[in-house]
Amino acid sequence: MTFFTSWHVERADQQINMKQLLAFTKKEFYQVIRDKRTLLIMFGLPIVQIILFGFALTSEVKNVHLIISDNSKDVNTLQIINKIKASSYFSVDESVMGYADIEEAFKQGTVKSALIFPSDFAKDLVHSGKAQVQIIADGSDPNTAKTIVNYLTAIINDYQAQLSPTVGLPYKIIPETRMLYNEEGNGSLNFIPGVMALILMIVCTALTSVSVVKEKELGTMEILLVSPFKPFMVLISKAIPYLALSIANFTVIILLSVYALDVEIKGSILLLFMESILFIITCLSLGLLISNVTASQQTALLISMMGLQIPTLIFTGFMFPLENMPWIFQAISKIIPAHWYYLIVKSVMLKGLGFEGVWKETLILIGMTVVLLTVALKNFKIRLS
Amino acid sequence: MDEEKVITCKSLSKKFGDFYAVNEITFDVNKGEIFGFLGANGAGKTTAMRMLCGLSFPSSGEATVAGFDVYKQQEFIKKNIGYMSQKFSLYENLSILENIEFFGGVYGLDRKEIKERSGLLIQTLGLEKEAKKMVGELPLGWKQKLAFSVAIFHRPKIVFLDEPTGGVDPVTRRQFWDMIYEAAATGITIFVTTHYMDEAEYCNRISIMVDGKVEALDSPSNLKSKFSVHSMDDVFYQLARGASRSAD
Amino acid sequence: MNAVTVKNITKTYDKGKVLAVDNISFEVKEGELFGLIGPDGAGKTSIFRILTTLLLADKGEASVAGFDVIKDYQSIRNNVGYMPGKFSLYQDLTVAENLSFFATVFGTTIEANYDLIKDIYDQIKPFSNRRAGKLSGGMKQKLALCCALIHKPLVLLLDEPTTGVDVVSRKEFWEMLKTLKKQGITILVSTPYMDEANLCERIALLQKGKIMSVDTPENIIKAFPYTLYGAKSDQIYKLLNDLRLNGQVESCYAFGEFLHVTLKEKQENGKKILRVIAEQNGHSNIWIEEIKPGIEDSFILLSGEQG
Structure with missing residues (x-):
């Protein structure tokens, strides 16, 4: 065979391959669009999750009804109250309630929080440089309670810092609570990257693995294997539609976060997109790998859901702080791709870091993807076992 | 007739x-x-x-x-009534005896009855040695005979x-x-x-x-x-x- | 040239524990309609998967359309039309979408080979916009056949295409196979229905991974060594037991309406002998006739010989 003819044949082959790829992709899109269940998982799940995590689990508070009982009525308390009023978190009610009244209001549930200045607040502050305030919050809603306490404490601390340099004395206002939770002071922000990792992980891996295994179950895989279509092209063409859908999905999550949860994306959106596409490819590879080793849709779904969702929840660090875990758990977290993606998204989205801040994590994620994809392609059987 | x-x-x-x-x-x-x-x-x-x-x-x-x-x-x-279909009849991962006991129990036979009848059934089928084997390991022909026997085990009309x-x-x-x-x-x-x-x-x-x-x-x-x-x-x-x- | 050659093929599963195909050899001539007849577990599907290069045999050689199943597997994949046993198409794609998808996968178009599938496709054309999942069993099977034919294969391999399909569709399907045969396509088809054996030119009777006989259906029936009698009375189960217990009877088994009976020694008046046995046992409405054996009778006899 001359060089020309062999080249020519190859060209023709490639054309067929492109056509096949296109046909396959088209088919896959039809199937997804017509399968209401898949669509529901694909787009329903992110919305539900975002809303669940974003709103229900959020520790952010707004316009909380706060009763202030000012028994001191001096410049200092007035300044603090004004500061509280200035924040958007509380709607202040300066009623002249006695302690018993306040307790009664809590019991009835009409009040969720209260701030009490003792009558000798200003005197203590001026004379001994130390004063106490009491913060009361409704513990039956612990998340909100903690947040309220945190916000108030933060405001008081802020005031104290303001006060100290002008007066020249180390004033100390001691709230009767401790800082317990949420240093950054914004709850839902931390959840978003975690939820993103979780959703992409579940949707990409589960749907890809199920759709490949479905072909095995139907018997269509046998036909595809017996056709001239190259086996690894089957995998590639499976991945493409899900890549596209996952990107759409990711966009939905971002839009929801920005418009429904008021999350501000501090870093570059482009970088966030690129990193997310990388993570989607990681997940797709994982999905293909799962489909290699499973024979039924149920098993594939079970592995993707149970085998991946729980580790993602635990080991990314967005629900439970990793620092408090035993070393073995921390070690495991290092091999979970979602962990690295979570770090990347947090850095880019919340801290506003550029690529120079996340290149290490990115490199690790790329490495993982290459390994997963190679193993998936290598293990894809050109024959039935 | x-x-x-x-x-x-x-x-x-x-x-x-x-x-x-x-x-x-x-x-x-x-x-x-x-x-x-x-x-x-x-x-x-x-x-x-x-x-x-x-x-x-x-x-x-x-x-x-x-x-x-x-x-x-x-x-x-x-x-x-009794029921048997080719697609599903017996649990493959239960033994012959366990299958019989299970279906006997489903139809409300008491323990003594189940014991008597299952002994008889296994004897008639000539499965004494296999009684503790998983049904999945049996050849198709035996499975089918067993499935039918189980379907009429409670003596349905x-x-x-x-x-x-x-x-x-x-x-x-x-x-x-x-x-x-x-x-x-x-x-x-x-x-x-x-x-x-x-x-x-x-x-x-x-x-x-x-x-x-x-x-x-x-x-x-x-x-x-x-x-x-x-x-x-x-x-x-x-x-x-x-x-x-x-x-x- | 032979379209399919199978030579001493052996296939085991579970690391040799399960013997699925046991040293099988047969040949399918070019243009032939050849049937693999055998029950579930006879090894039919394994043979098909070896021929379609989906499985590797433990031992032996095989070729399809002149291509070796191991060395030239890529060529086989280009030249063979295959309908697996549980092939059920993409349920959520329409008839037309399924067909055009498979055409593209095989590197061709519907138009290029339309003449080959036209007769079959015309029957499902009115439903071309219907999802495959909403088709009846018979129509699904026609569509599957179209998909297997779309690239104009040299050899058509059909694994139990008529299993679970109703009588009407089964009849139509065999008609289609005859038409395709006329167009020169070699067809290797498997079926668990013994009555379909007569529709093939040559058949191989398979049991437990072994071939018991390869020949034309007529020759296999001719080789049946006994005179076969059909018998019935008002109490068929009693008659079955009575005949079996009689020393002159070689075999007796239920076969549809009647019992099929053979006698130990060739007898001129076998009918009379059987009638006497029945009468002695008090049967009424006795009916006994000499009947022509079928493939199923041969199959039972052969599997008895095999043990």
Whole structure:
């Protein structure tokens, strides 16, 4: 065979391959669009999750009804109250309630929080440089309670810092609570990257693995294997539609976060997109790998859901702080791709870091993807076992 | 033949919306008879059988199974029938003995009865050595014989068989029919639903459903001479060719 | 040239524990309609998977359309039309979408080979916009056949295409196979239905991974060494037992309406002998006739010989 003819044949082959790829992709899109269940998982799940995590689990508070009982009525308390009023978190009610009244209001549930200045607040502050305030919050809603306490404490601390340099004395206002939770002071922000990792992980891996295994179950895989279509092209063409859908999905999550949860994306959106596409490819590879080793849709779904969702929840660090875990758990977290993606998204989205801040994590994620994809392609059987 | 009727069916219908899945079917089945219930996929066989097994209510018409009314006495019907299908019958990951015990228990037999009868059954089947083996390890022929034995373990009046011998090798199939004949000879009524015509040939009488109606009801030889053809295949072909409905 | 050659093929599963195909050899001539007849578990599907290069045999050689199943597997994949046993198409794609998808996968178009599938496709054309999942069993099978034919294969391999399909569709399907055969396509088809054996030119009877006989259906039936009698009475089960217990009877088994009976020694008046046995046992409405054996009778006899 001359060089020309062999080249020519190859060209023709490639054309067929492109056509096949296109046909396959088209088919896959039809199937997804017509399968209401898949669509529901694909787009329903992110919305539900975002809303669940974003709103229900959020520790952010707004316009909380706060009763202030000012028994001191001096410049200092007035300044603090004004500061509280200035924040958007509380709607202040300066009623002249006695302690018993306040307790009664809590019991009835009409009040969720209260701030009490003792009558000798200003005197203590001026004379001994130390004063106490009491913060009361409704513990039956612990998340909100903690947040309220945190916000108030933060405001008081802020005031104290303001006060100290002008007066020249180390004033100390001691709230009767401790800082317990949420240093950054914004709850839902931390959840978003975690939820993103979780959703992409579940949707990409589960749907890809199920759709490949479905072909095995139907018997269509046998036909595809017996056709001239190259086996690894089957995998590639499976991945493409899900890549596209996952990107759409990711966009939905971002839009929801920005418009429904008021999350501000501090870093570059482009970088966030690129990193997310990388993570989607990681997940797709994982999905293909799962489909290699499973024979039924149920098993594939079970592995993707149970085998991946729980580790993602635990080991990314967005629900439970990793620092408090035993070393073995921390070690495991290092091999979970979602962990690295979570770090990347947090850095880019919340801290506003550029690529120079996340290149290490990115490199690790790329490495993982290459390994997963190679193993998936290598293990894809050109024959039935 | 004993003329006692174990199934009576009078203008029995099942409607789904405007659609008559089963349209006024009428027939009787005698005690000890092997009755073939035939029809193409979608003809209404399964729907009719579900009503007779007490799994769904008819829309209209009357029917009794083992003397019990299909509207009011479904629970009694269930106690007096057995069921076996080729697709599912026994748990593969339970042993022979465990399967027998389980199904005996499902039908409310007490421990002593189960023990006595299962010993007898294993002896008759010649499975003494295999009694503790998982059903999944048995050859298909044995599985099938066991499945049938389990289906009649609680001594039902009627046993429903759903395509019992499709795909089975001819020798095993013969052995299976031996068992069915034997059961029928002891007075158990055999109700076979199938679309394999060679299974139909074994029946005393068969009914053929087309588009929700019973279009033919007679013995295989009478049907063949009525349609002047040589096989049940041809009888069925002539009846079903004009069918408007077909589905899986 | 042979379209399919199978030579001493053996296939085991579970590391040799399960013997699925046991040293099988047969040949399918070019343009032939050849049937693999055997029950579930006879090894039919394994043979098909070896021929379609989906499985590797433990031992032996095989070729399809002149291509070796191991060395030239890529060529086989280009030249073979295959309908697997559980092939059920993409349920959520329409008839037309399924067909055009498979055409593209095989590197061709519907138009290029339309003449080959036209007769079959015309029957499902009115439903071309219907989802495959909403088709009846018979129509699904026609569509599947179209998909297997779309690239104009040299050899068509059909694994149990008529299993679970109603009588009417089965008849139509065999008609289609005859038409395709006329167009020169070699067809290897498997079926568990013994009665379909007569529709093939040559058949191989398979049981437990072994071939018991390869020949034309007529020759296999001719080779049946006994005179076969059909018998029935009012009490068929009693008759079955009575005949079996009689010393003169070689075999007796239920076969549809009648019992099929053979006698130990060739007898001129076999009919009379059987009638006497029946009468002695008090049967009424006795019917005994000499009948022609079928493939299933041969199959039972052969599997008895095999043990």
